[in-house]
Amino acid sequence: MNTSEFKFQTSDKKVENLSVTWQTPSNIALVKYWGKSEPQIPKNASISFTLNNCHTTTKIEFTKSQSMPQAEFELFFEGKKKDDFKPKIAKFFKRVQEYCPYVLDYKMTISSENSFPHSSGIASSASGMSAIAMCLMSLEKELNSNLTDEYINKKASFLARLGSGSASRSIEGPLVVWGNHPEIENSSDLLGVKFPYKIHPIFENYQDTILLVDKGEKQVSSTVGHNLMHNHPYAESRFIQANENLKKLSEILQNGDIKAFINLVESEALTLHAMMLTSNPYFILMKPNTLEIINKIWEYREENNSNICFTLDAGANVHVLYPDSEKEDINEFIKSKLADFCQKNQYICDSVGFGAKPL
Structure with missing residues (x-):
């Protein structure tokens, strides 16, 4: 597995403060994945419909600070401080710091809300983690203006996967495949890819x-x-x-x-x-x-x-x-x-x- 392309290269400008907001959807798998190995590698490939109305809206305010040994952040969910969600997100930042070392250089205030009930079998971790990944990529784009939209989506899916496997399928749509599969062009265990073939009109909308x-x-x-x-x-x-x-x-x-x-x-x-x-x-x-x-x-x-x-x-x-x-x-x-x-x-x-x- 070659993950080197996702390592942060260089910064061509300084960013002291940045506030970004992303809305990312949940998804529903048609072929399921159940079972994985570390770090978040699926035991089989899966495919999902990206949803439209079930989404998480996440704002992250980045403030430059002294470099820290671990990511420093406050978390608010639907307007209230949510310390019980913090360990999962702290684990995510620890996993991604190898690819996004800049997370150690900023204090982050994360404010998040769902358009659907949390933890009820709609993939809230998928929409939540993919939203954080997109916010990180917005900061990375500010630090390195050469990034293409294609690379941003690719790396965001790669990062989101490290927080929640199914989050890798929430960056794009309408159909996304995650997991290496011989029949699906460019499919990968490391990130989700858009279904690469033309779908029949009956499955549109x-x-x-x-x-x-x-x-x-x-x-x-x-x-x-x-x-x-x-x-x-x-x-x-x-x-x-x-x-x-x-x-x-x-x-x-x-x-x-x-x-x-x-x-x-x-x-x-x-x-x-x-x-x-x-x-x-x-x-x-x-x-x-x-x-x-x-x-x-x-x-x-x-x-x-x-x-x-x-x-x-x-x-x-x-x-x-x-x-x-x-x-x-x-x-x-x-x-x-x-x-x-x-x-x-x-x-x-x-x-x-x-x-x-x-x-």
């Missing part, structure tokens, strides 16, 4: 309505879940299956076989949770209402010859996926039949998006 079955914090974090794959009896078979599914999905996205898309995406979601059910210690992140929703989706699809389907992240919430052409009917179905299974009837209407943007 795809819709994702996220049903908030449980807005509380998950009982088992993704980090713990990934670690349980190390001695998992089915781990090796799963990694092979995921890479084969990514090859199949690449063809489906290009040829527009939406029935095959539905089958593969739902199978991937259930396989992810099967890995949790069969690890030791075992755990269940689905809730009774998750299963109620899945069954209602299957009934609706059968009765209406619809192309609705679901996927799940590492949590209880259900992502309802469907083509833009069915938006009106499916929104009505969600409102009348599925909202009752959500906490306080809450759900988020989203669609595929195009990645990070400066504010």
